[in-house]
Amino acid sequence: MNGEFLPYEQAVIPVEDRGFIFADGIYEVIRVYGGKMFRAEDHMARLQRSAAAIRLPLPLSTSNLLQAAAELVRRDGLDEASIYLEITRGPAPRTHTFPAEVRPTVVGFARPVSAPAPNYIENGASAITLPDERWLRCDVKSVGLLLNTLAKQKAVEQGAYDALFIRDGYLTEATSSNAMAVFGGKIYTHPLNNLVLPGITRKVVLELCDQLGIPVVEEAVPAAELVRADEVFITGTVTEVLAITTLDGRPVGTGKPGPIFRQLHAAFVRYSRGQ
Numbered sequence: 001m002n003g004e005f006l007p008y009e010q011a012v013i014p015v016e017d018r019g020f021i022f023a024d025g026i027y028e029v030i031r032v033y034g035g036k037m038f039r040a041e042d043h044m045a046r047l048q049r050s051a052a053a054i055r056l057p058l059p060l061s062t063s064n065l066l067q068a069a070a071e072l073v074r075r076d077g078l079d080e081a082s083i084y085l086e087i088t089r090g091p092a093p094r095t096h097t098f099p100a101e102v103r104p105t106v107v108g109f110a111r112p113v114s115a116p117a118p119n120y121i122e123n124g125a126s127a128i129t130l131p132d133e134r135w136l137r138c139d140v141k142s143v144g145l146l147l148n149t150l151a152k153q154k155a156v157e158q159g160a161y162d163a164l165f166i167r168d169g170y171l172t173e174a175t176s177s178n179a180m181a182v183f184g185g186k187i188y189t190h191p192l193n194n195l196v197l198p199g200i201t202r203k204v205v206l207e208l209c210d211q212l213g214i215p216v217v218e219e220a221v222p223a224a225e226l227v228r229a230d231e232v233f234i235t236g237t238v239t240e241v242l243a244i245t246t247l248d249g250r251p252v253g254t255g256k257p258g259p260i261f262r263q264l265h266a267a268f269v270r271y272s273r274g275q
């Protein structure tokens with residue numbers, strides 16, 4: 001935190017930190033496989049993009065940030081982990097305008113994490129659809145995640161694993177993952193614009209599709225078409241690649257993870273662990 005490695009209990013944020021008061025901050029979650037950060041450069045590029053979007057000059061270089069993150073993983077002795085990094089506009093007396101002198105808060109921690117349980121890979125997970133009531137800058141990795149948490153909570157309370165957001169009749173993404181649907185052997189996924197996060201896992205999966213010759217169409221899927229999808233799956237740093245086999249209580253395709261998911265999941269595991 002702010003240049004120091006501290007015992008967890010000592011890493012304390014002032015109550016008027018703008019991250020706490022206004023959700024005035026950005027974050028990244030980076031996966032560690034075998035002690036090494038996965039696609040760290042992509043995460044840093046997105047962090048820089050998010051920082052620019054909220055007009056927050058980064059107080060340190062991304063290479064220094066990555067060094068600190070690597071050191072964190074080393075000190076915690078973690079092989080399989082997620083690293084959470086957050087940068088806020090720092091503490092200041094509460095007023096909406098930016099402080100005259102910004103002292104950003106930079107904090108990071110690592111947690112042990114494991115791949116989704118084999119049962120999820122084997123059978124897939126269930127999801128519900130919910131209206132996407134989030135703001136119109138979902139491309140920014142902002143810590144303002146209240147609508148995401150409310151949607152995930154609703155899904156879990158209804159016995160589902162996740163929620164898929166529908167905006168103006170089209171599938172955007174999931175609560176902490178991007179979403180893809182398969183129709184006739186082609187993958188459809190929302191184009192990168194203000195309505196979805198430019199996911200690093202999405203990017204990796206599209207690269208794998210290219211290598212495997214799986215056609216991809218970056219077009220939003222109408223929610224009404226989802227009942228006819230052969231496959232639906234979600235992608236994310238912690239989720240990896242996960243099939244959605246039940247949607248709003250109805251089976252997707254055969255109700256089992258489909259062939260395209262299986263091919264991509266295997267390729268993703270090989271690639272992420274092989275690095």
Ligand code: PDD
Nearest residue numbers: 029175176177178197199200201236237
């Ligand atoms: N979530 N969409 C949303 C809304 C997300 O929050 C995330 C990531 C993604 C997938 O992006 P990536 O593949 O780069 O992880 C898509 C992180 C993991 C989280 O909030 O925990």
